[in-house]
Amino acid sequence: DGGITQSPKYLFRKEGQNVTLSCEQNLNHDAMYWYRQDPGQGLRLIYYSQIVNDFQKGDIAEGYSVSREKKESFPLTVTSAQKNPTAFYLCASSIVWGDHEQYFGPGTRLTVT
Amino acid sequence: GESVGLHLPTLSVQEGDNSIINCAYSNSASDYFIWYKQESGKGPQFIIDIRSNMDKRQGQRVTVLLNKTVKHLSLQIAATQPGDSAVYFCAENTKDSNYQLIWGAGTKLIIKP
Numbered sequence: 001d002g003g004i005t006q007s008p009k010y011l012f013r014k015e016g017q018n019v020t021l022s023c024e025q026n027l028n029h030d031a032m033y034w035y036r037q038d039p040g041q042g043l044r045l046i047y048y049s050q051i052v053n054d055f056q057k058g059d060i061a062e063g064y065s066v067s068r069e070k071k072e073s074f075p076l077t078v079t080s081a082q083k084n085p086t087a088f089y090l091c092a093s094s095i096v097w098g099d100h101e102q103y104f105g106p107g108t109r110l111t112v113t
Numbered sequence: 114g115e116s117v118g119l120h121l122p123t124l125s126v127q128e129g130d131n132s133i134i135n136c137a138y139s140n141s142a143s144d145y146f147i148w149y150k151q152e153s154g155k156g157p158q159f160i161i162d163i164r165s166n167m168d169k170r171q172g173q174r175v176t177v178l179l180n181k182t183v184k185h186l187s188l189q190i191a192a193t194q195p196g197d198s199a200v201y202f203c204a205e206n207t208k209d210s211n212y213q214l215i216w217g218a219g220t221k222l223i224i225k226p
Contacts, residue, residue: 004156040121042202042216043157058213090156098212100147100204104156 003027004105006091011110013085021076021108023091031097032074036060037088037107046089049074050097078110085112121200123221132190134220136203139184143205146179147214148188151200160188160201190222198224 004025013019025032030051035043045058049068063082068074074093078085088109092102126132138146144165149157163170163177163186170177176189186203200219206212 040218042204042218043214044216045213048213092156098206100145100162100206100212100214101159102157102214104158107154107156 004091004093004103006089006105006108009106009108011108013110013112015112016080017112018077018079019085019110019112021078021089021091021110023074023076023105025072025074025091025093025103025105027093027095027103028071029093029095029103030071031094031099032068033092033094033102034058034064034066034074034076035090035092037090043090046076048097078112085110121219121221123223125223125225126193127225128193128195130193132188132193132197132222134188134190134201134222136186136188136217136220137184138186138203138205138217140205140207140209140215141181141184142209143207143215145206146177146186147204147206148175148177149202149204151202151219152198157202193222193224195224195226198222 007022033048034046044060046064047066049055052071055066055068065077090107091105094102147162148160151157161172174191178187200221202219203217204214
């Protein structure tokens with residue numbers, strides 16, 4: 001089965017700790033994305049990667065970091081510098097950058113207390 | 114689209130009736146308009162798209178209408194079923210935004226039995 005997996009589904013952390021969210025795809029897609037979703041709002045782009053070993057900041061990159069060392073993997077680190085990290089995080093991929101048909105993982109709900 | 118805060122617009126529809134979900138967009142230069150469906154606790158799923166030079170596109174049980182004069186987009190779902198319960202997002206895609214998807218805040222569709 002092809003698709004995108006995110007783990008874990010729920011994550012709890014103490015304030016001041018960095019945390020890394022996993023995202024893996026076996027769709028052979030070049031482009032990958034991280035979005036943040038807050039209640040009652042649309043998705044906001046954190047980072048994106050057009051191709052392996054490349055990534056770019058999205059609209060709300062402050063306090064986050066990513067890497068794209070392998071085509072199938074695009075982990076997101078939420079650092080202690082992110083002022084309001086509690087949110088639902090969604091990873092997506094598309095065949096190429098700019099393709100508006102994006103495939104999403106099931107999401108990770110991060111709660112920081 | 115702009116954030117509507119914590120309260121999503123909600124549409125309640127009787128099972129078997131048709132649903133019409135509306136979206137206003139802001140960028141006249143958008144190339145594509147896209148509808149996504151997000152079921153509770155899951156990532157969004159692509160439904161249908163429409164290119165800016167079209168005014169209507171039909172899929173399986175769904176129709177998207179584009180009115181460029183008033184910058185309005187709608188998604189019509191025929192014979193609404195319980196499985197259609199979800200939050201529906203419209204999104205825009207334009208060269209001006211480097212093909213980044215710009216997401217609306219979403220509309221929650223509730224199906225009444």
